[in-house]
Amino acid sequence: MPQADFEDQEQPLDPAMEKIRRKMVRLQLISGGIFLVCFMAVIAAIVYKISLRPAAPATTATTAGYAVPADGPLAATAALPPGFDIQQVSLSGNQILFYGALNGMPKVYIFDLSVQRIVADVTVGQGR
Incomplete structure (x- = not known):
């Protein structure tokens, strides 16, 4: 080889x-x-x-324009007039609609969570 x-x-x-x-x-x-x-x-x-990268805040997270605490639920009070009888409640985004009657007259109240107040007071009636 x-x-x-x-x-x-x-x-x-x-x-x-x-x-x-x-x-x-x-x-x-x-x-x-x-x-x-x-x-x-x-x-x-x-x-x-x-x-x-900034550290995420541990206390709040934003959802639909309002801050939600991380350690518990959002606390808000919808000040509806005395005697208002709630018949139906609906949620849309950050607004809560309360449908009911006040002194026998149908009414709608819209509560906005982002500003935490009633933003609309609508009396429901028949048109002419």
């Missing part, structure tokens, strides 16, 4: 090819170094962006 021994031995390159090989190795090292520096810059930018 003299041929196998001959294949294992490498022939020395001529000076021109050796010069090109050295340039290629140097180019690979420089390219690898640039790639490593760019990769580290991207990692640093990601860490920087994550560290700048």
Whole structure:
């Protein structure tokens, strides 16, 4: 098997090819170094962006224009007039509609959670 021994031995390159090989190795090292520096810059930018993210407030979260406490329910009082008989309640977004009667007259009150007050007082009657 003299041929196998001959294949294992490498022939020395001529000076021109050796010069090109050295340039290629140097180019690979420089390219690898640039790639490593760019990769580290991207990692640093990601860490920087994550560290700048503001901490979420633990006390409130906003929903539909009003703040909801994180530790409990929203507390509000709808001051309906005395004697108002509630027949139906409806919720739409941040508004609560109270339908009922006051002294026998049908009425609608709309309570807005964002401003925490009655925003509409509607008397329901027949048109002429």
